[in-house]
Amino acid sequence: MPKSGQGTKGPMERRTLLQREETRELFIPVVAVALALVLGAVLVKLGGKSPVAAYSALVRGAFGGVGNLAETLINVTPLIFTGLAVAFSFRCGLFNIGAEGQLIMGQVASAWVGFALTGLPAFVHMPLALVAGVAAGAAWGAVPGYLKARLGVHEVINTIMMNYIALYLSHYLVIGPLKAPGPLPVTPTIAPAARLWRFLPPTRLHLGVVLAVAAVWLVYYVLFRTTLGYEIRAVGQNPEAARYGGISVRRNIVLAMVISGGLAGAAGAVQVLGLQYKFLDIFSFTGYGFDGIAVALLGRNHPLGVLAAACLFGTLARGAILMQSIARIPKEIIGIVQATIVLFVAADEIIRRFIAPRRKAAPAAAAQAALNGVEGGADHGA
Amino acid sequence: MSRRTTWIVVVAVIVVLAAVYVAVRGLPTAKQAEEAQQAFKAGMVTDIGGLGDQSFNDAAYRGLERAKNELGAEINVVESKKMDDYEPNLRSLADQEYDITWAIGFLMTDALNNVAPQYPELKFGIIDSVVEQPNVASVTFKEQEGSYLLGIIAASMTKTGTVGFVGGMDVPVIERFEVGYVAGVRTVNPDVKVLIGYTGKFDDPAKGKEVALAQFSQGADIVYHASGACGIGVIEAAKEKGQGFWAMGVDSCQHHLAPDNVMSCMMKRVDVAVYDVTSKVKDGTFEATHYVYGLAEDGVGPCDETSKHVPQEVLDKVNAYKEKIVAGELVIPATRVELETFTPPAL
Structure with missing residues (x-):
């Protein structure tokens, strides 16, 4: 990729805000979102509907009033967790496609602890149910992590398979041992003491959103402020070099998958403890885990980026409901917009090239490049 | 370099600002909102199967369309992507003051139980489940009665005896389909074997096809489905196997999906129920009760296309049993337990 390489050369990158690599990291997703929204508008127009009405319904559905805002945050919450889960494993060079399955196990475990124990005070029961969900997700992540570390089995294959095991295991549990009396495939309702506090009645907004933001901080802290995070990132960037530096690659791979799985499990836990109060057989994947991959990608695997990307995807998901209900735009349009964002972010070369060659043509830039052209683009990492 | 980047950022910001401006400008004025309130409005929230399932959700939508044509109702459909969406979806229609909001499918029972009490001045309806709230009409069907007639057709038409x-x-809803069908088969010929399979979901045609193909390979030549959008796959399976292999559809008439391979369809007139109850809201006779639609109410039964492939003598037999059921002389079992003690009647 000589062209983009050229684009990153020069010391100016260290000087002005707009030219720093971090800025460019930020701005590729922004351009991607803008392009996707334009494409969405074109599709709506082609479908004979008004893009104005569509997007105004989206904005109103997502932000119009306390109730809508609360629902938006409810949509954002699980995406923060699954986005963090995927991003965390990415940092260790692992592609955790298993957030979906880890989330399911988190749901089942939290529901089980939630209804099976009774008479506990809330300050014991709620954290216990939450921890159960995190632990179940972590255990579900540990298996592919261990297989990868010990036997070198690729985690992509394993996590996908673990998804299906989780799906069908949960199906078995909810029609079998954990089933509530009655016709529906559902667990009994969890005890009130296990529920996450809904602090803004009559909306469904619950403590999960606070926990999610706390998780963003926690992941940031662990990744960038602890030895563990340093080791995990080192393994992710270059396992050989990490090993040479005395870091146990195997140990860090397992740990990264455990933490990643735990975060995904937390997503499941807050959905059950804050929203559903029971585990209803899900039949097919909820999509939060897969959306988490997109969120991590869009957020450039940075906790704060994940937070922003989760807010965007959660907003789109929430807005899609009112786009259907008010503007009568099929929900698939939002799916297309989301997919386009991911496409542009994944294939960021498209946007880089869109910038780079013209940059070369700009006379001022060319002059600067000529002046400072010797310095290498060591910072062009992603 | 910096100029180029700055430009693109500026353009991106302008695009976003323009989008927000346009979005805000698009908000309806107070006058528009007032006009919208005056019309009679009926909406529905689908299950995750969604519209286009050629079955259950589509049938409900036909009921709404009839309300639009005959009652001048303003209608609207919201499709659910996830189960977490049931509540916000129901609420999104209620917030727009829809006079009646339909919850299509038993999976929405909990959601409606939570939402309905928050809008005491509005009406709600639910299909296939019973929600006991002062503003909810519940509609269930005697699927076993219609399925019984299809069982009679299947047992009379099978060449393979399976x-x-x-x-x-x-x-329970699907159990009624299964049990009624088995009872019908037994009534005609107790020696006919009935293979029973479940897909475990309602929204996956591929899974439906897989189960149907397995049954065809085990010797079945007619497969009846009650599996929502999975059934599209069941019909595809029959079509793929070709002549002599049949599917039986459900909820809507699915004959058009494979005219040469769909023998009959068990019409579950969700459309009739949706229309009936919606019109009651319009003329003020709505009651928050439990409506049951069976053969006697024309709520279930084989579709009109049945006569294309099924000979008159079989149809006569079907009609004879139908009359017995309508007259109350014959009660069709609705659960597997009841099926055990069911003695096939003689004509």
């Missing part, structure tokens, strides 16, 4: 049943999830 027929199949593909269910969605093993829940």
Whole structure:
């Protein structure tokens, strides 16, 4: 990729805000979102509907009033967790496609602890149910992590398979041992003491959103402020070099998958403890885990980026409901917009090239490049 | 370099600002909102199967369309992407003050139980489940009665002596389909074998096809399904196997999906129920009760296309049993327990 390489050369990158690599990291997703929204508008127009009405319904559905805002945050919450889960494993060079399955196990475990124990005070029961969900997700992540570390089995294959095991295991549990009396495939309702506090009645907004933001901080802290995070990132960037530096690659791979799985499990836990109060057989994947991959990608695997990307995807998901209900735009349009964002972010070369060659043509830039052209683009990492 | 980047950022910001401006400007004025309130409005929230399932949700939508044509109702459909969406979806229609909001499917029972009390001045309806709230009408069907007639057709028409049943999830509604069908088969010929399979879901045609193909390979030549959108796959399976292999559809008339391979369809007139109750809201006679639609109410039964492939003598037999059921002389079992003690009647 000589062209983009050229684009990153020069010391100016260290000087002005707009030219720093971090800025460019930020701005590729922004351009991607803008392009996707334009494409969405074109599709709506082609479908004979008004893009104005569509997007105004989206904005109103997502932000119009306390109730809508609360629902938006409810949509954002699980995406923060699954986005963090995927991003965390990415940092260790692992592609955790298993957030979906880890989330399911988190749901089942939290529901089980939630209804099976009774008479506990809330300050014991709620954290216990939450921890159960995190632990179940972590255990579900540990298996592919261990297989990868010990036997070198690729985690992509394993996590996908673990998804299906989780799906069908949960199906078995909810029609079998954990089933509530009655016709529906559902667990009994969890005890009130296990529920996450809904602090803004009559909306469904619950403590999960606070926990999610706390998780963003926690992941940031662990990744960038602890030895563990340093080791995990080192393994992710270059396992050989990490090993040479005395870091146990195997140990860090397992740990990264455990933490990643735990975060995904937390997503499941807050959905059950804050929203559903029971585990209803899900039949097919909820999509939060897969959306988490997109969120991590869009957020450039940075906790704060994940937070922003989760807010965007959660907003789109929430807005899609009112786009259907008010503007009568099929929900698939939002799916297309989301997919386009991911496409542009994944294939960021498209946007880089869109910038780079013209940059070369700009006379001022060319002059600067000529002046400072010797310095290498060591910072062009992603 | 910096100029180029700055430009693009500026353009991106302008695009976003323009989008927000346009979005805000698009908000309806107070006058528009007032006009919208005056019209009679009926809406529905689909299950995750969604519109286009050629079955259950589509049938409900036909009921709404009829309300639009005959009652001048303003209608609207919201499709659910996830189960977490049931509540916000129902609420989104209620917030727009829809006079009646339909919850299509038993999976929405909990959601409606939570939402309905928050809008005491509005009406709600639910299909296939019973929600006891002062503003909710519940509609269930005697699926076993219609399925019984299809069982009679299947047992009369099979050449291999084996027929199949593909269910969605093993829940009471689908159990009624299965049990009625088996009872019908037994009534004609107790020696006919009935293969029973479940897909475990309602929204996956590929899974439906898989189960149906398995039954065909085990010797079945007619497969009846009650599995929502999975059934599209069941019909595809029959079509793929070709002549002599049959599917039986459900909820809507699915004959058009494979005219040469769909023998009959068990019409579950969700459309009739949706229209009836909606019109009651319009003329002020709405009651928050439990409506049951069976053969006697024309709520279930084989579709009109049945006569294309099924000879008159079989149809006569079907009609004879139908009359017995309508007259109350014959009660069709609705659960597997009841099926055990069911003695096939003689004509």
